[in-house]
Amino acid sequence: MSTGARSNFVQRFGGFEVDPRSRELRSKGKTIRLQDQPLEVLLLLLERRGEVVTRDELKKRLWPADTFVESDDGINTAVRKLREVLGDSPEMPIYIETIPRRGYRFIGEVVAEKDSDETPNSHSSAPETVSEQSRRGSLRWRIVGAGLVAVAVAAGVTGWYWSHLRSVAIQSIAVLPFENLSADPKQEYFADAMTEELTSDLGKISALRVISRTSAMQYRQSEKRLPEIAQELNVDGVIEGSVVRSGDRVRITAQLIDARADRHMWSESYERDVKDVLTLQSELAKTIAGQVRAAIRPEEQKRLQVDTVNPAAFEAYMRGRSALDRWTAEDSAEALRYFQLAAKLNPNYALAFVGMAECYVYGVAGVSEKAALDGGFNAISQALRLKPDMGEAHAILGILLAERDWSFSGAEAELKKGIALSPNFAAAHHTYSHLLIDLGRYDESLGETKKFMELDPVSPTPSGHLAYQYLASRQWDLAIDQYRKALALDPAQTGEYCELGEAYLGKHMFPEAIKEIKRSVEMSHGGSQQAFYLARLGNVVAQSGQPGEAMKILTKLPPDNPSDAAYVYAGLGERDKSIALLTEAYRQHTFPLDAGHRVEWDPLRSDPRFNELLHRVGLR
Numbered sequence: 341m342s343t344g345a346r347s348n349f350v351q352r353f354g355g356f357e358v359d360p361r362s363r364e365l366r367s368k369g370k371t372i373r374l375q376d377q378p379l380e381v382l383l384l385l386l387e388r389r390g391e392v393v394t395r396d397e398l399k400k401r402l403w404p405a406d407t408f409v410e411s412d413d414g415i416n417t418a419v420r421k422l423r424e425v426l427g428d429s430p431e432m433p434i435y436i437e438t439i440p441r442r443g444y445r446f447i448g449e450v451v452a453e454k455d456s457d458e459t460p461n462s463h464s465s466a467p468e469t470v471s472e473q474s475r476r477g478s479l480r481w482r483i484v485g486a487g488l489v490a491v492a493v494a495a496g497v498t499g500w501y502w503s504h505l506r507s508v509a510i511q512s513i514a515v516l517p518f519e520n521l522s523a524d525p526k527q528e529y530f531a532d533a534m535t536e537e538l539t540s541d542l543g544k545i546s547a548l549r550v551i552s553r554t555s556a557m558q559y560r561q562s563e564k565r566l567p568e569i570a571q572e573l574n575v576d577g578v579i580e581g582s583v584v585r586s587g588d589r590v591r592i593t594a595q596l597i598d599a600r601a602d603r604h605m606w607s608e609s610y611e612r613d614v615k616d617v618l619t620l621q622s623e624l625a626k627t628i629a630g631q632v633r634a635a636i637r638p639e640e641q642k643r644l645q646v647d648t649v650n651p652a653a654f655e656a657y658m659r660g661r662s663a664l665d666r667w668t669a670e671d672s673a674e675a676l677r678y679f680q681l682a683a684k685l686n687p688n689y690a691l692a693f694v695g696m697a698e699c700y701v702y703g704v705a706g707v708s709e710k711a712a713l714d715g716g717f718n719a720i721s722q723a724l725r726l727k728p729d730m731g732e733a734h735a736i737l738g739i740l741l742a743e744r745d746w747s748f749s750g751a752e753a754e755l756k757k758g759i760a761l762s763p764n765f766a767a768a769h770h771t772y773s774h775l776l777i778d779l780g781r782y783d784e785s786l787g788e789t790k791k792f793m794e795l796d797p798v799s800p801t802p803s804g805h806l807a808y809q810y811l812a813s814r815q816w817d818l819a820i821d822q823y824r825k826a827l828a829l830d831p832a833q834t835g836e837y838c839e840l841g842e843a844y845l846g847k848h849m850f851p852e853a854i855k856e857i858k859r860s861v862e863m864s865h866g867g868s869q870q871a872f873y874l875a876r877l878g879n880v881v882a883q884s885g886q887p888g889e890a891m892k893i894l895t896k897l898p899p900d901n902p903s904d905a906a907y908v909y910a911g912l913g914e915r916d917k918s919i920a921l922l923t924e925a926y927r928q929h930t931f932p933l934d935a936g937h938r939v940e941w942d943p944l945r946s947d948p949r950f951n952e953l954l955h956r957v958g959l960r
Contacts, residue, residue, distance in 0.1 A: 349453060351386050352453065353435065353448040353449060354434070354435070355368065356372075358382060358386060364603075364604050370602065371601070372425055373425075373565065373566050375421065375593075376582070377402055377414065377418040377582065379422075381398060381419055381422055381444075382422055384397070384398065385446035389446040389447075392439050392442055392443050392445050393445065394443040395442070396443075398443065403584075403591065423436060509576075509632060510598065510634070511576055511632075511634075512548065512551070512576050513548055513576065513632065514551035514578050514579070515535055515538050515539045515542065515551075515579045516556055516578055516581075517559065518532070518534050518535045518581040518592075519531060519580075519582040521582045521583065522584050522585045522586065527585050529661075529662035530583060530590075531582075532665075533657075533658040534583050534592060534621070538594075538625060539551075539556070540732070540765075541621050541622055541624075541644060543763070543764030544625075544640055544643050544764075545636055546637065546763050547636070549764065551795060551796070551797070552764075552766040554766070554796055554799040555796045555799045558798050566578055566597055567599055567600065567602050570599030574794070576598065576599065577596060579597075579628065580594070580597065581593055585614075588615070589613060590612055590617055591610070592610050593607070593609040593610075594607065594624060594628075595608075596628055605631060606627075608627070614651040615649055615650065615654065625644060642729070643730075649686060650686040650689075652685050653685035654686075656681040657682040657689070659678045660675040660676070660677075660682065660692075660695050661675070661695065662675075663675035664702070669704060672702050672704045673704045675695065675699050689726075690722075690723045690726040694720065694723045694732055696715070697715075697716040697717075698736060700716030701716050701739055710929070713743055713744040716740050716744075717737075720736050720740060724737065731758045731760070731762025731765055732758065734758035734761060735754070735755055735758030738751040738752070738753075738755035738771065738772070738775070739751070739755075742775055746958050748775065748959075751775055755768055755771060766792055766796040766802075769788045769792040769795065770788075770805060772788045773786075773809070777812045778937070778959060780936055782812065785809060786813075789805060793805075793806065800826055800829040803829055804823070804826040804827075807819050807826050807840075807843075810822055811846075812937045814846060814939075817847075819839075819846075820843045823836055823840040824840075827840070834860050834863040834873075835860065837856045837857070837863070838860035838876055840856045841854070842939050845880050850883065850884035854880055857876055860873040861877055874893055874896055875893075875904035876907060878890045878894055879908055879911035879940040881893065881911070882913075883911045883943070890908055890911060893908060894908045894909075901930060902924040902928065902930070903921065903932050906918045910940060910944050911940065915943070915944060918944060919947065919953070922953055923953065926953055926956065933957070
């Protein structure tokens with residue numbers, strides 16, 4: 341016979357207390373962050389305290405009867421996380437004792453107390469499901485809320501009441517990396533894909549500010565408390581989750597936390613076939629929006645509707661996304677193969693074509709720039725034929741229109757449309773800012789830069805882009821200071837050393853400029869970007885009064901990109917040769933679109949031929 345307290349009593353042990361109704365673990369009045377599965381383990385052990393709870397019983401509590409996973413690893417992980425939170429040890433247990441080959445037993449002293457606001461007949465001996473708790477919690481809120489309204493009306497303070505309700509609403513949110521609880525650690529990419537898809541779906545809701553995945557991923561396995569994470573990301577709410585996958589079946593658990601108070605608001609578990617996962621993510625986004633009282637516009641509701649996907653195509657897409665996130669030309673080539681496979685398996689899979697276009701935009705090993713731009717344009721056009729209202733696709737089309745067609749007005753229109761459809765797509769604000777910089781519209785660009793930083797606050801990329809903003813607008817000291825900050829966040833950003841060198845060039849600090857650009861050359865290790873950095877080094881060395889060294893660098897540049905050599909000749913003051921090479925770059929459609937503001941071209945700015953080229957390209 342169980343000696344455990346009834347499951348809806350508040351239970352206290354050591355310095356902790358557990359409220360099964362609100363599903364909260366507290367210590368010293370503060371809610372402790374604990375994921376759903378470790379909490380379920382704790383609740384079951386408390387219900388059966390003093391008794392052995394077998395692993396099979398835990399399995400039944402944590403997963404449905406038709407469980408499709410290797411559950412031992414999941415149980416081990418849940419118990420380990422629970423012990424970490426409680427400060428317990430398997431060798432010298434205070435609370436949770438391991439019974440070898442059988443299960444676990446709660447051995448701590450427990451005091452169970454009825455909550456003061458419970459009614460006498462409100463108890464139930466059967467544990468509630470998460471969905472039942474959510475419904476009952478929602479009903480209780482409505483009843484209590486109605487009471488507060490009545491009191492407020494009687495006291496004439498309804499304005500305060502509704503103001504208070506608005507003040508506690510969650511208006512900004514971050515989806516932290518979902519944890520992989522599958523038996524196979526190689527399924528990490530699948531959990532990452534789930535994080536990205538939910539972030540993307542929530543990002544379509546204009547009433548919410550949703551933090552970019554690149555910033556949220558900085559907190560993978562972080563030991564920081566949620567209020568601290570929320571403060572760094574400047575968000576009100578945080579979503580945590582876990583993914584368990586086996587074959588074509590997936591179980592996703594998600595919980596919403598008011599990070600300002602470290603207070604659990606909602607949680608739910610879902611089980612689906614892989615082919616239905618995207619539909620599930622859409623449903624999950626709508627549910628979360630409802631929980632935080634974020635209004636979804638009718639057109640946003642429509643954009644959140646998705647079709648089922650061939651499981652093999654979805655698998656290929658997720659592997660492609662994982663490869664693309666490694667950000668090298670070789671990884672883009674691998675990602676492209678996966679996206680092409682996904683599109684072959686499911687020809688109506690718009691996301692697969694978006695992924696292909698992204699690969700081409702970022703650069704694919706072994707693919708020329710012209711072929712990449714053409715391939716990207718074809719892929720994104722197909723994606724938009726399948727889903728005309730996909731914001732990410734319009735933003736990528738904007739990039740391609742600028743780089744492939746030099747259609748800057750068309751590019752701006754597509755980027756604006758992409759931002760309107762997916763207002764939280766940080767990359768669109770980043771790209772639009774770059775376009776405005778190239779067009780010389782620095783004040784407008786700074787506004788987009790700020791939006792980019794709001795959506796991606798702790799990733800190194802926005803910090804570096806702000807430095808580039810200062811560099812382009814010739815605020816040299818601000819640029820130097822900001823590049824130092826960005827490189828402290830991520831010292832591996834090869835290109836930012838080169839741009840830091842350009843900021844020093846703007847101040848005519850030639851030794852410092854040469855030192856930083858040389859670092860970019862060395863870090864590129866002979867890769868596809870090395871010629872780009874060498875050309876800039878040749879320019880700075882020439883301007884510093886070392887023409888012989890500049891000529892040596894000139895011999896190392898490949899002949900296929902005339903604008904590289906044009907940089908060096910500009911630094912040497914040989915205007916005719918530099919402009920002739922830039923004219924050839926114009927004919928080949930490889931003219932540098934940043935020529936309107938790059939400091940290396942300053943020796944040519946007084947030449948009418950240079951300004952005429954800028955005008956013909958459409959940059960002035």
